[in-house]
Amino acid sequence: MKKVQELERLPLRPKGSSRDRKIQGLDVIICTILVIYAALIIFPFWNAFVISISSEASYLKSNLLLWPTELDLNAYKQVFTNNQLWSGFGITMILLIGGTAYQLFFTVITGYAMSRNKWTGKNFVMNMILVTMFFGGGMVPYYYLIKSLGMMNHIAVMIIPGAIDTFNMLLMRNYFASLPAEMEESAKIDGANDLVIFVKIFLPLSLPMLATIGLFFAVGNWNSWYNAMLFIPDRSEIWPLQMVLRNMIATVSSNIENPEAVDGFSQGLTMASIFFTIVPMMCFYPFLQRFFVKGIVVGAIKG
Amino acid sequence: MQLTTIVQRNNPFRKFWGKLWRSKYLVLMIIPAIAFYIVFCYVPMYGVLMAFQKFNPKVGIFGSSYVGFDNFVKVFEDAKFWLAFRNTLIIGSVKIVISFLGAVAIALLLNELRMIKTKKTIQTIVTFPHFLSWVVVSGFVFSLFAYNGAVNSLVEAMGGSRTNFLADKGFFFGMVFASDIWKEAGWGSIIYLATMAGIPQDQYEAADIDGATRLQKIWHITLPGIKPTAILLLIMSVGGVLSAGFDQILNLGNDLIREDVNIIDTYIYYHYVSGSGNAGIGTAIGLFKSVVSFALVITVDRIAKACGERGII
Numbered sequence: 001m002k003k004v005q006e007l008e009r010l011p012l013r014p015k016g017s018s019r020d021r022k023i024q025g026l027d028v029i030i031c032t033i034l035v036i037y038a039a040l041i042i043f044p045f046w047n048a049f050v051i052s053i054s055s056e057a058s059y060l061k062s063n064l065l066l067w068p069t070e071l072d073l074n075a076y077k078q079v080f081t082n083n084q085l086w087s088g089f090g091i092t093m094i095l096l097i098g099g100t101a102y103q104l105f106f107t108v109i110t111g112y113a114m115s116r117n118k119w120t121g122k123n124f125v126m127n128m129i130l131v132t133m134f135f136g137g138g139m140v141p142y143y144y145l146i147k148s149l150g151m152m153n154h155i156a157v158m159i160i161p162g163a164i165d166t167f168n169m170l171l172m173r174n175y176f177a178s179l180p181a182e183m184e185e186s187a188k189i190d191g192a193n194d195l196v197i198f199v200k201i202f203l204p205l206s207l208p209m210l211a212t213i214g215l216f217f218a219v220g221n222w223n224s225w226y227n228a229m230l231f232i233p234d235r236s237e238i239w240p241l242q243m244v245l246r247n248m249i250a251t252v253s254s255n256i257e258n259p260e261a262v263d264g265f266s267q268g269l270t271m272a273s274i275f276f277t278i279v280p281m282m283c284f285y286p287f288l289q290r291f292f293v294k295g296i297v298v299g300a301i302k303g
Numbered sequence: 304m305q306l307t308t309i310v311q312r313n314n315p316f317r318k319f320w321g322k323l324w325r326s327k328y329l330v331l332m333i334i335p336a337i338a339f340y341i342v343f344c345y346v347p348m349y350g351v352l353m354a355f356q357k358f359n360p361k362v363g364i365f366g367s368s369y370v371g372f373d374n375f376v377k378v379f380e381d382a383k384f385w386l387a388f389r390n391t392l393i394i395g396s397v398k399i400v401i402s403f404l405g406a407v408a409i410a411l412l413l414n415e416l417r418m419i420k421t422k423k424t425i426q427t428i429v430t431f432p433h434f435l436s437w438v439v440v441s442g443f444v445f446s447l448f449a450y451n452g453a454v455n456s457l458v459e460a461m462g463g464s465r466t467n468f469l470a471d472k473g474f475f476f477g478m479v480f481a482s483d484i485w486k487e488a489g490w491g492s493i494i495y496l497a498t499m500a501g502i503p504q505d506q507y508e509a510a511d512i513d514g515a516t517r518l519q520k521i522w523h524i525t526l527p528g529i530k531p532t533a534i535l536l537l538i539m540s541v542g543g544v545l546s547a548g549f550d551q552i553l554n555l556g557n558d559l560i561r562e563d564v565n566i567i568d569t570y571i572y573y574h575y576v577s578g579s580g581n582a583g584i585g586t587a588i589g590l591f592k593s594v595v596s597f598a599l600v601i602t603v604d605r606i607a608k609a610c611g612e613r614g615i616i
Contacts (some may be wrong), residue, residue: 026517030415037409038428041485044443047453051446060451110336119326120319125333132344134542134597138589139571140582141350145343148363163339194328223436226550230576246438246554253445253469253557267446274442281434286427293430296490297497 052271075272087237088244095221095240099159103217106163111172112198133166146231155238157231158224168213175209176202212295215288241277248273354590358583374587387570394566395544398483405484406491414499429489441554444482472560495529502528534612542600545592567592
C-alpha cells in the first residue's frame with residue numbers, strides 16, 4: 001500500500017528523461033564540443049578562401065589567419081583564363097555525364113538480373129562476383145592488363161573499367177529483391193517478358209534508389225584522378241580537373257625544400273583552383289545530403 | 304511417337320536450353336557483367352602468375368620465364384619493403400582505431416544534442432569533407448602546414464618559431480591521422496547515428512523510471528545498442544588494414560619524405576608501376592598483401608564468432 005502511494009507521488013515525466021525539454025549543463029557542453037569540431041572542419045576551407053583572395057605580399061607577411069588584409073582577386077582571374085583548368089573541367093563533365101550514365105546502366109541491369117530467382121547459373125555468377133570482393137590481382141597485373149588492352153593514354157580508361165561497382169550493384173539487387181514479387185508474377189500472366197517487367201515496373205519503382213547510386217557515381221567521377229594518374233601520364237590535355245589540380249598542388253609543394261622561397265602567388269592560384277573544383281559540390285551538397293545518407297544506411301543494414 | 308516426346312522432354316540438354324531460353328532477357332542482362340568481371344577482375348587474378356616470373360614486358364605473361372619463389376625471396380630481403388610494411392601496419396591499424404573512436408564519439412554527441420536544427424547543420428558540415436578528393440584535402444593540408452601557412456602563423460603568435468612541417472617525416476604520420484579524422488569521422492558517424500535511432504525507445508523510458516542519469520543511459524543502453532554494428536564494421540575494416548589509404552598517402556607525400564613514408568601500395572606504385580623495378584616483384588608484393596589481408600579477415604571473423612558475435616562470412 002505504501003509503495004503504491006509512493007508511485008502515485010512520482011512525477012509522470014521523471015527528471016532527466018529524453019522528453020524533458022529543459023536545457024541542462026550537459027547540453028551546453030555537448031553543443032560547445034560540436035560547434036568547436038564543426039569550426040575545425042570549416043577552418044581549412046575558410047583559410048584557403050582567405051589565401052585565394054589575398055595578395056602575395058600579405059600572404060608572405062603571414063598574418064592571414066582569419067581575415068584578408070589586402071584583397072587581390074588576381075588568382076580568380078588567372079583561374080578563369082587558365083586553359084588547362086577549363087580543359088580539365090570539360091573532361092570531368094564528360095566523365096560526370098557519360099561515365100555516370102554508363103556505370104548506372106551496367107550496375108542496375110546486373111543488380112536486377114541478380115535479384116531475380118529463376119535463371120540457370122545464377123548462383124555460379126553470384127559466387128564469381130563475391131570472390132572478387134575478397135581477392136584481386138593487385139595493381140601491377142591490372143596495369144599490364146590496361147596496357148595490353150591498348151587503353152593507355154586514352155580517355156576510355158577513365159570510363160570503361162568502372163562499369164560495375166560491386167557494392168552498389170548488391171545494394172541495387174537487395175532493393176529490387178525487396179519489392180513485392182507478386183507484381184512480376186501478375187505481369188508475367190499478362191504476357192510481359194522480363195525486359196518489359198524491368199523497364200515498366202521495377203525501374204519506375206526504384207527511382208529514389210537510382211538517384212542515390214547515381215549521385216555516388218557522380219561524386220566519384222567528379223573526384224576521379226587515379227586512373228588518369230596511372231594510365232594517362234603523357235597526355236595532359238585529357239586530364240580531368242582533379243588531375244590538373246593535383247599537378248598544380250604537386251608543383252607548389254615541391255618548393256618545400258627552401259620554404260622561404262615559396263611563391264605566395266602560386267599558393268593563391270592553387271587555393272583558387274581548389275575552390276573552382278569544390279564550389280559546385282558545396283552548392284549541391286546540402287540539398288542532396290539526404291540521398292547520400294540514405295544510401296549508406298541502407299547499404300550497411302542490408303549488406 | 305509419344306515415347307520420343309517423353310525422351311525429348313527429359314533430355315537434360317533440352318531441359319537446360321529450354322530453361323535458359325525462358326530467362327533469355329535476364330541472361331542477356333547478365334552477359335555484360337560476366338564479361339566485365341572476367342576481363343577486369345579475373346584476368347588480373349590470372350596475372351598473379353607474374354609473381355613467379357622474371358617478367359619481360361616485351362613478351363608478356365606467356366613468354367616470360369618462371370623463376371619459382373625468387374621474387375618473394377627478393378621482396379623479403381628488401382629493407383625498403385619491410386619499412387613500407389611497417390608503415391602500412393602502423394598507419395592502417397591506428398587509422399582503424401581512431402576513425403572508429405571518432406565516428407562513435409561524434410555519433411554520441413549528435414545523438415545527445417536536442418536542438419534539431421543545430422544538429423542538422425552540424426551534420427551537414429561534418430559529413431561534407433567525405434565528398435572531397437584526397438587531391439583537394441592534400442591542397443588544404445599543404446596550405447595549412449606550409450612555412451607561411453596558418454599553423455605556423457599560430458605557432459609564431461604563441462611564441463614558437465616556424466617549422467617546416469612538410470619536410471618532417473615524423474610529423475607526416477600525425478598529418479595522415481588528423482586529415483583522416485577531418486575527412487572521414489563525420490561521415491563514419493552516420494551509420495552509428497542510424498543504429499542509435501533504431502534502439503527501442505522503451506529501453507530509455509524504463510531507465511528513466513529507474514532514475515538513470517544520461518551518462519548511465521549512454522553507457523548501458525546506447526553503447527551496447529551499437530555494439531553489433533561496430534563489430535561488423537571493425538571486421539570489415541580489418542581487411543583493409545594493409546591498404547592503409549593509397550590515395551591519401553600518395554597525395555600527402557612529397558619528394559622529400561616520399562621514400563620514408565611509403566606504404567605497401569605506394570611502394571609498389573613508385574617502384575614497380577611508374578618506376579623501373581621488375582613487374583614480377585611488384586606482383587609478388589601485391590599477392591603477399593592480398594593473401595595476408597584475406598587471412599586477417601578470416602581470423603578476425605573467427606574470433607568474433609567465437610566471442611558470440613555475428614561474423615561476416
